Amino acid sequence: MTTTESTPTPAGTSAGGPAPVQAVDVLRAHIRDVPDFPKPGVIFKDIAPLLTTPAAFAVVIDALADTVDGHGATVVAAIEARGFLLAAPVAYRLGVGVVPIRKQGKLPGETISRTYDLEYGTATLEVQTDAFRPGDRVLLVDDVLATGGTALAAAELVRQSGVEVAGLAVLMELMFLSGRDRLAPLAISSIMEV
Template identity: 80%
Template structure:
């Protein structure tokens, strides 16, 4: 496998010395970088929910690189042979993580989007109900699958995705997310699944 090291890029205000390695001389971590590029939106998509908007992160190449590299390191640590991307925001993260890690990416989509035979699960999330699907032949026997998403909240989405992968005959080695809303206890719901989050809220 070819190892590609991205060019070291300075991010943040000039002179802060934060780099794409995720660490600066001052000890800035990937969590610090992520926290600085998340926008809280009150009462979206419904009253009482504080929505964690990742669009500032997506729009800041150097910060995005730090975060993708961190997720790719996680994927390598789990020995993942394939990354499963949870629609929609998970797609934006899982594809570059798969590319960086040198593995394939499988889309886990909302209902009605995938052709051919699919496996599906309906679940509740922090603000509603949804159905996820994966193609029945998406995984090979022996695949070690890392689920990738932006947010772990109640864990409903990740639980459904885990069930889908297992029903397709593959092993889920873990879940990697940008952030975990700890007050919603998704981690407890998913136990004993291995979960890696860059930052906790």
């Protein structure tokens, strides 16, 4: 697998536009399945091997930014926790700012919150009330789209803040969990479908 090509070949695996074949291959080679984490029956998609391989990480970040370039986002919102690792370099590539959407109690100042169901429990997300400017178009970024609960809560927080959700960008989409259906008609870009 070559990770230094400057012009990847399109493959058409993303709903938001074609994802490079190279990025799909790199992503497949650098994701580790961890069975029964965080609870029995769940197969956790571990991106640590991707994060510790700079050339592979660069290919995937470039591909993620390329798939969402047409969304017209003015800011990227990073969904805790692994979304932080992806959103900042994507925002940098797009030339826009980044806003953290965090777990409850992690942000200073005034916040708004949403509680939602996960495939293995419940959680609450928060964003600062002054995180967005009037007229912002927000691109949500996370690592995985599973049942859609986390992404839906993040999208609702953005809308509650009075700005528009431009779309959602993820590394991989777990198709068998149908998270995309919960988010319709939100534009979703993914590099890889599992």
